[in-house]
Structure formats: structure tokens, C-alpha cells
Amino acid sequence: MSNAVYRTNAFGRGVETAGAWLLGALWILPLAYAFWTAFHPGEFSTRFVLASPLTLENFVRAWHAAPFARYFVNTIILCAMILAAQLVLCTLAAYAFARFAFPGRALLFALVLVQLMVMPDVLIVENYRTMTALGLRDTIVAIGLPYMASAFGIFLLRQTFKTVPAELDEAARVEGCTPLQLLWKVYVPLARPVYLAYALVSVSYHWNNFLWPLIITNSVESRPLTVGLQVFSATDQGIDWSIITAATLLTTAPLLVAFLLFQRQFVQSFMRAGIK
Amino acid sequence: MTRTSQWLYGWLLLLPAAALLALFTHYPAAATLWQSFHSTPRAGRGSAFVGIDNYRALVDDPIFWQSLSNNLWYAGGTIPLSIALALLMAVWVNGKIAGRGLLRLAYFTPTILPMIAVANIWLFFYTPEYGLLERITSAFGLPTHNWLGSKNTALGCLMAVTVWKEAGFFMIFYLAALQQMSPQLADAAAVEGASRWYFFRRVTFPLLMPTTFFVLVNAVINAFRLVDHVVVMTRGGPDNATELLLYYIYEIGFRFWDPAYAATLTIVLLAVLGLAALGQFGFLERRVHYR
Numbered sequence: 001m002s003n004a005v006y007r008t009n010a011f012g013r014g015v016e017t018a019g020a021w022l023l024g025a026l027w028i029l030p031l032a033y034a035f036w037t038a039f040h041p042g043e044f045s046t047r048f049v050l051a052s053p054l055t056l057e058n059f060v061r062a063w064h065a066a067p068f069a070r071y072f073v074n075t076i077i078l079c080a081m082i083l084a085a086q087l088v089l090c091t092l093a094a095y096a097f098a099r100f101a102f103p104g105r106a107l108l109f110a111l112v113l114v115q116l117m118v119m120p121d122v123l124i125v126e127n128y129r130t131m132t133a134l135g136l137r138d139t140i141v142a143i144g145l146p147y148m149a150s151a152f153g154i155f156l157l158r159q160t161f162k163t164v165p166a167e168l169d170e171a172a173r174v175e176g177c178t179p180l181q182l183l184w185k186v187y188v189p190l191a192r193p194v195y196l197a198y199a200l201v202s203v204s205y206h207w208n209n210f211l212w213p214l215i216i217t218n219s220v221e222s223r224p225l226t227v228g229l230q231v232f233s234a235t236d237q238g239i240d241w242s243i244i245t246a247a248t249l250l251t252t253a254p255l256l257v258a259f260l261l262f263q264r265q266f267v268q269s270f271m272r273a274g275i276k
Numbered sequence: 277m278t279r280t281s282q283w284l285y286g287w288l289l290l291l292p293a294a295a296l297l298a299l300f301t302h303y304p305a306a307a308t309l310w311q312s313f314h315s316t317p318r319a320g321r322g323s324a325f326v327g328i329d330n331y332r333a334l335v336d337d338p339i340f341w342q343s344l345s346n347n348l349w350y351a352g353g354t355i356p357l358s359i360a361l362a363l364l365m366a367v368w369v370n371g372k373i374a375g376r377g378l379l380r381l382a383y384f385t386p387t388i389l390p391m392i393a394v395a396n397i398w399l400f401f402y403t404p405e406y407g408l409l410e411r412i413t414s415a416f417g418l419p420t421h422n423w424l425g426s427k428n429t430a431l432g433c434l435m436a437v438t439v440w441k442e443a444g445f446f447m448i449f450y451l452a453a454l455q456q457m458s459p460q461l462a463d464a465a466a467v468e469g470a471s472r473w474y475f476f477r478r479v480t481f482p483l484l485m486p487t488t489f490f491v492l493v494n495a496v497i498n499a500f501r502l503v504d505h506v507v508v509m510t511r512g513g514p515d516n517a518t519e520l521l522l523y524y525i526y527e528i529g530f531r532f533w534d535p536a537y538a539a540t541l542t543i544v545l546l547a548v549l550g551l552a553a554l555g556q557f558g559f560l561e562r563r564v565h566y567r
């Protein structure tokens with residue numbers, strides 16, 4: 001943007017730049033503090049001496065203090081399972097809404113959109129009852145099930161599928177494609193960037209989700225990282241902040257590293273998911 | 277393709293998603309309403325129809341009223357502040373500012389962290405005497421203060437965490453919208469001699485209305501949906517000062533095991549979300565500038 005042509009003065013510019021940097025510093029401060037505490041011995045956790053020795057001891061102790069390896073595996077299974085189910089279910093449903101004329105389509109679409117407001121996150125009491133009835137309590141499947149049919153995913157893919165030109169459709173049909181072949185060969189490849197965007201949003205959402213997993217799980221075998229971290233830091237083993245912040249950084253590390261490496265894709269994905 | 281096969285295909289493609297949605301969204305919503313008119317089964321007694329008794333109890337429950345008012349304060353405080361900050365951040369990192377890449381990174385990073393981790397970090401930040409906040413205030417000679425342990429500051433502390441986490445997220449959407457805006461608009465305004473503030477107020481901001489609408493809907497939902505930080509930082513205390521509606525539902529449902537009353541509270545939460553949806557559509561229908 002050619003902002004430079006505005007009637008502005010250098011002083012105003014300077015104030016704005018300073019403001020932006022002050023806000024940026026404020027935004028990074030809590031995180032920087034956590035890093036400081038996690039990478040220094042306990043006695044330096046609140047003493048900011050530049051010469052204080054760096055250590056990985058806190059991470060080692062945190063890793064051995066709770067079954068984080070198991071929690072990692074659980075979270076990865078959870079995210080992969082939810083994403084795989086979402087991709088299949090949402091693709092099929094979005095294809096139906098975008099390209100097939102059937103009675104009740106508008107009403108059914110409205111019913112799907114209800115989930116954008118009434119999310120599984122607030123229906124915890126009844127969903128807990130349902131999981132108990134299904135005998136699924138305290139399983140990874142139970143954490144994922146309510147999220148597998150995602151209104152957001154259906155909506156996003158329907159919008160994308162609707163932009164596929166009808167001529168492509170016709171051409172493939174003349175070639176003798178069945179509707180499912182058409183979906184697989186034309187629609188899915190064309191929507192690849194949207195799939196990537198949706199996948200990133202979905203994985204970061206479910207990696208971070210907490211309340212429902214907290215309620216529905218109560219064993220090491222099914223707990224995801226977020227719940228494991230909470231169980232670890234809430235137990236009354238004396239509050240050792242060095243270890244707790246190390247554990248906190250440990251559990252978020254994969255996401256943080258992935259974000260730093262693929263910053264551009266992340267940001268563009270969130271944008272794409274938001275613009276619709 | 278014949279009409280019947282169109283129908284059949286449509287329905288069959290939809291079936292798996294529709295079944296799961298019905299089971300975990302529509303059924304529980306309806307069941308919540310049904311349960312709210314029944315009593316919680318206790319030893320020796322099954323669940324019975326009790327009419328509006330649960331709602332009567334609700335009206336007489338001071339903690340419910342406090343959690344509702346806390347939640348409204350929480351929403352009223354965090355939503356405008358995080359949206360305003362998001363807009364400011366977006367305008368800054370969209371322009372030619374020194375260190376733009378680093379600033380974007382700083383603003384956006386809190387967004388990808390789990391709320392639970394964020395809450396842990398901030399819990400340490402607020403710790404009496406040892407926390408960074410206490411060390412800063414004591415450097416200025418201020419008396420020590422238990423930020424999360426005091427009724428007057430606890431909710432404010434949670435609100436700061438929320439704003440910190442959400443502003444960067446909303447910034448992304450504003451940034452996307454700003455980047456799609458035609459640079460000719462700015463050039464034309466500059467030729468006319470419009471100030472930046474005037475241009476922002478009369479051109480940029482109105483053009484950003486659809487984005488503001490989208491962000492607002494998300495912010496409202498989040499204000500009532502996300503209570504992870506309450507679990508970690510305050511557990512609703514001190515003296516219910518940080519009791520938010522969903523956290524209260526969680527307590528009633530899973531710590532006091534009273535699902536009927538929890539269902540009644542959930543109906544209130546659903547009503548709030550529904551009202552918010554209606555209000556937003558009604559208000560913005562007239563004001564949003566659709567392209």
C-alpha cells in the first residue's frame with residue numbers, strides 16, 4: 001500500500017512504530033518469561049541474571065514425572081482420527097449440498113449450520129450421558145465422536161465445491177464418470193488448498209481442546225496432552241514452577257515448532273478458513 | 277441423471293454426517309430441554325417430571341445469577357477490547373512498519389497455544405511475590421497484591437488472558453481483508469488530501485464491516501464456550517468472582533453430579549447463544565456493507 005503519500009508527520013509515525021513494538025513486547029513477555037523459567041535452574045526462575053546457566057534439567061524431570069510420552073501418542077491418535085473422519089464426512093456432505101437437488105436440502109443445511117452456534121463444547125452433560133450409554137466413556141473415540149461431523153467443514157467445502165465450473169462436471173460425466181469418481185477426480189483435487197487450511201485449523205483446535213476430554217477421560221490410556229498437563233500441574237506435589245513451565249512448553253512444542261516453520265501456511269490457512 | 281437418483285445420491289452422501297450431527301448436536305440439545313423438566317435420579321428414586329421446578333431453583337440461585345453477570349461482564353470486556361486491538365494490530369502490520377514480520381509473529385503466537393498452557397503460563401505470571409507482575413509492581417514500590425486471590429481483580433486477570441490470546445487470532449481476519457482492499461482507494465484518498473484517520477474512519481472501517489461481523493460472532497461464541505483458563509487459574513473463585521456459566525455447568529454436572537440442574541443451566545447458555553445470534557443478525561443486517 002502506498003501509505004507514504006498520506007499527510008502524515010514523522011513524529012506520528014514514530015509514535016505508531018513505538019506503540020506497535022510496545023504491544024509486541026507485551027504480547028511476547030509472558031511467553032519469554034516461561035522460556036526463561038523453563039531453561040534455567042530453579043533458583044534463577046525469578047532472578048533475571050544474564051549470566052545464569054542454561055539447563056535442560058527441567059524438561060528431563062518433567063518428562064519423567066508424568067507419562068507424557070503416552071499423552072503425546074493419545075493426542076496424535078485423537079487428532080488424526082478426528083481429521084480423517086472429518087475429511088470424509090464433510091466432503092461427502094458438502095458434495096451433496098453443492099451438486100445434488102433433493103427434497104429438504106435447504107432445511108437440512110440449516111440444521112447443519114445449527115452446530116456453528118450450538119457446539120459440542122456446551123452440550124457436555126448430555127453427550128456424557130450418551131457416551132456412557134454407548135459404553136465409550138474413557139476412550140479416545142469418545143473424545144473425538146462429537147466433533148467428527150463438523151458444520152464448519154461442511155460449510156467451507158460446500159462453498160468451495162460450488163465454485164467448480166459446471167462444464168468440468170459435464171465433461172467428466174460425458175466420459176462416463178460416476179458421481180463418486182467425479183468427486184474424487186475433479187472436486188477433491190481442486191479443493192486441495194481448502195483441505196490444507198481446514199486440516200491445520202482442525203488439528204490445532206483438537207490438540208488444544210480441554211474441557212470435553214477432561215470430562216470424558218479418567219485414565220492415562222485415553223488422556224490427551226492438555227488434560228495430562230492439567231493433572232500433572234494440579235497435583236499437590238509442591239508447586240515447582242520450573243518443572244511446570246517446562247512441561248507446558250513441552251506439550252505445546254510440536255505445534256509451536258510447526259507454526260514457526262510453516263508460519264506463512266498457518267496464517268494463510270486461518271485466513272482462508274475465515275474468509276469463506 | 278434422473279431426479280430420483282439425484283435424490284438418492286444426495287441423501288446417501290449426507291447420511292453419515294447427518295447421523296453424527298443428529299446424535300451429538302440435535303439430540304443432546306433436545307434431551308437437555310427434556311431433562312431440564314425432570315429431577316435428577318437419587319438413591320431409591322428415579323427421575324420424575326417436575327415441571328418448572330428446576331427453573332424456579334435457578335431463579336433463586338444466587339451463584340447462577342453471579343455466573344451469568346460475570347459472563348456478561350467478561351464478554352462485554354473482552355470482546356470490544358480484543359476486536360479493537362486486533363484491528364489496530366492488523367493496520368500496523370499491514371502498513372510499512374519496521375520489523376513487520378517479527379511483530380506479526382509476536383501478535384499471532386498466543387493464538388496457536390492451547391488455552392490450558394496459556395493459563396499455566398499466566399498463573400505463574402500472576403503468582404504472589406514470585407510472579408513477574410508482582411516483581412514489576414514491587415519495583416515501582418507498590419504493595420504486594422494477590423491478583424487471582426482477590427475478588428476485585430480475579431475476573432480482570434482472566435479477561436487479560438483472553439484478550440492476549442484472542443486479539444492475534446482476530447487480527448488475521450482483518451489482515452486478510454485489508455490485503456484484499458484495492459490500493460487505488462488509498463491513492464485516491466491521498467490525492468484528495470484525506471488524513472489517514474479520516475480515510476480509516478470513512479473508507480477502511482466500513483469496508484471491514486463483514487469481517488467485523490464474522491469476528492464478532494466468533495468472539496461471542498468464545499466468550500461463552502471457553503472456560504479452560506477458569507479450570508486452571510481460579511476454579512470459579514475467590515467467592516465465585518470468576519464463575520462463568522459453562523464452568524458452573526461443569527461444576528454442577530460433574531462435581532455435584534446433578535445433571536438435571538446442569539441441563540437447566542445449559543438451556544440458559546443455549547438461549548444466550550441463540551439470542552446473541554439473533555441480535556447480531558438483526559443489528560448487522562442493516563449496517564454491514566456487503567460487497
